[in-house]
Amino acid sequence: xxxxxxxxxxxxxxxxxxxxxxxxxxxxxxxxxxxxxxxxxxxxxxxxxxxxxxxxxxxxxxxxxxxxxxxxxxxxxxxxxxxxxxxxxxxxxxxxxxxxxxxxxxxxxxxxxxxxxxxxxxxxxxxxxxxxxxxxxxxxxxxxxxxxxxxxxxxxxxxx
Numbered sequence: 558x559x560x561x562x563x564x565x566x567x568x569x570x571x572x573x574x575x576x577x578x579x580x581x582x583x584x585x586x587x588x589x590x591x592x593x594x595x596x597x598x599x600x601x602x603x604x605x606x607x608x609x610x611x612x613x614x615x616x617x618x619x620x621x622x623x624x625x626x627x628x629x630x631x632x633x634x635x636x637x638x639x640x641x642x643x644x645x646x647x648x649x650x651x652x653x654x655x656x657x658x659x660x661x662x663x664x665x666x667x668x669x670x671x672x673x674x675x676x677x678x679x680x681x682x683x684x685x686x687x688x689x690x691x692x693x694x695x696x697x698x699x700x701x702x703x704x705x706x707x708x709x710x711x712x713x714x715x716x717x
Contacts, residue, residue, distance in 0.1 A: 563589045563620055565649045569599070572654060583650060589613055595647055606643045614680030617642035652713075659700070659712045667692050667702040668712070675700075675716045 558559075567585035573675070576582035582601025587594045587610070595610030610616040621640040628637050662668050667678045667688050681688055693699050700708035 561620070561623075563616065564591065565645055566591075567646070567649050567653050570650070570653055570657075572650075573601070578600040579595050581647070581650060585650065585653075587613060587646070589616065595627055595634060606646055608642075614642055617645055621645055652709075655716075656709055657704075659709055660705075663701050663708075669697040669706075670700070670711060670715060675712060675714060677691070 562619040566588040568588060570583060573582040578601050578602055580599050580601055582599060584596060584598040587597045594613035597606050597608050599606045621642055621644065624640040626637045626639055627644070628635050630636075636692065650709060659668070662677055662681070665680050665682070665685065667681070667685070669676055670690050678688060689699055689701050693702065698711070700711060703711070
């Protein structure tokens with residue numbers, strides 16, 4: 558990792574999916590390199606994020622300006638965008654929400670990969686380990702058995 562690359566973390570996330578319209582509606586504590594830098598939020602109506610620490614916004618904006626453009630593909634069309642502080646926050650927020658989802662799933666379900674797609678069992682009230690072993694013996698990669706960062710990476714790439 559480049560020493561100039563800030564480590565961006567969001568904690569105490571309050572995500573209000575029902576209020577998310579054009580953008581995610583959320584509020585979270587923003588940490589850069591382990592130091593709390595205020596709060597970042599969005600009301601979910603399509604506007605930019607709100608930052609309580611404007612120095613943190615400036616630092617993220619300066620870092621984003623050093624990054625290559627990112628692309629989004631819609632059908633046959635690819636659109637290119639400059640990186641922004643809000644884009645960095647969106648990425649951190651999406652990562653945190655995916656991690657929360659996966660942890661919740663793995664508490665009482667077997668989560669596994671098959672044919673490039675993520676599958677999950679129904680809720681298992683007891684004997685989760687027995688079911689995990691069953692899917693493992695069938696040769697299916699079981700996310701419950703993987704180190705969490707590896708399982709999360711697979712989950713993010715393959716969950717549709």
